[in-house]
Amino acid sequence: MSYLFSAADTNPIIRKLETSLPLSDWEREAILALPVQERQIGARQDIVREGDRPTRSFAILDGVACAFKITGEAKRQILAFHIVGDIPDMQSLHLQKLDMSIGTISPCKVGFIQHEALEELCSRHPRLTHALWRETLVAASIHREWVTNVGRREAYSRASHVLCEFIVRLRVMGLARDYSCEMPMTQEDLADSMGLSIVHVNRVLQELRRRELIELRQGILTVLDWQGLKETGDFDPAYLHLGRAEKAAA
């Protein structure tokens, strides 16, 4: 299968949706016609906060963001890393109140889309409803894998798993060559995504380097031994529901 190259291929939302099901020209145009308000946001800023009642959703057009919660003990848990093409608060289309916060990790370009525009899109294009619903289901699947990762894998395996997922998702979006990518998360971010302490994450990463599974410095992650990293991370990309993109990316 191959597509003609077009403006559509440069639109991250279309690219993301098309990894699961190909869209018609008609549907692509509908997406390109969405009124999107772009905004550049600096690193480490909240985009939306738990408790907000958004009237719009937003897509990540550049950079890395994360969804997180703060517990009563003021501990942060990162729930997902969001990369180009993700619509992290899609849920707000159907759920009034946000149950998490979303903030940038690196500087991000985001595109806000009013809910009415999305509702309009869905009512006119049932297959796009399907595609967007599907995206939210994949997000839920990733959450389930994270529950498992945090609940039942030891630190070393857990860290490997998070790295595997991150790079595969970037590869699917064409943002990583040869298992190497920019990784703007600090060790504190990684710790909060893994339910570990910063110090321990530091030690685990050193061990991964010592065993020559990865290289990681200056925000560049390079996987030296993909097979090895997958195995130590108990990583099976099935939960990402990549379909045909799976073989190429993972």
Next chain:
Amino acid sequence: MSYLFSAADTNPIIRKLETSLPLSDWEREAILALPVQERQIGARQDIVREGDRPTRSFAILDGVACAFKITGEAKRQILAFHIVGDIPDMQSLHLQKLDMSIGTISPCKVGFIQHEALEELCSRHPRLTHALWRETLVAASIHREWVTNVGRREAYSRASHVLCEFIVRLRVMGLARDYSCEMPMTQEDLADSMGLSIVHVNRVLQELRRRELIELRQGILTVLDWQGLKETGDFDPAYLHLGRAEKAAA
């Protein structure tokens, strides 16, 4: 707001959906008209397994089930408890391959519904699409809370949180009076839902009893001090997105 009592009120799917948005008679009838194949399943049986490609989804009509994964180290992580009204594998409507298994805890009555019937329902009733999509989003929200619970709360708080969620969800469905309910999960089930060992769960439960927050024996959970349990569990039901049902149930 009050409804006339009718057959619809005894249908758990309708009851569940109506906790978020009221349905028209027309919509209720469409749900009641769904061809449902009921089946009784014994305790501790798998209903569907990771890797399956179901052509139908199922609703829990009676009993308690759970979704779970088994890691490469053969450890089980429970991802959710499913009670009456839940459609645990709704996702299979849009995602080919199941990324988790679902099994019974107590004996269950389940109702299978072919995907075509659900697709038909959605195409005829956009508001039901909305309602079902919404349910899957709430499920995702619960997953996020579980990531947080397992990742960033200590055992004592973590256990309290799981108990709080379970009883609130039962209350919403009218299955628990006065913060007391049947709880068929064994300590092993609880351990696998909390990412803890059985032994430690046992000790944590004893501590909860000793501090007179709960009573728990012979499969009956009674909360003696709801406020106290909520506080130790850092439990805020906002993530369940109950809407108006929230005040009554939590």
Next chain:
DNA sequence: CGCACTCTTGACCGAGATCAACATTCGTGG
């Protein structure tokens, strides 16, 4: 060039795991 953020290292600690009995409950068949 200096201050703040991030990473690293070492020492020590503790929550929760593991192991190994033993007790209790429950379901099942005689």
Next chain:
DNA sequence: CCACGAATGTTGATCTCGGTCAAGAGTGCG
């Protein structure tokens, strides 16, 4: 209806993975 075996719950002893604390080393940005 009872008995018995399996599943579940309980307890104590010990261990360990990962947390905490504290200090220093890089790094980078204003």
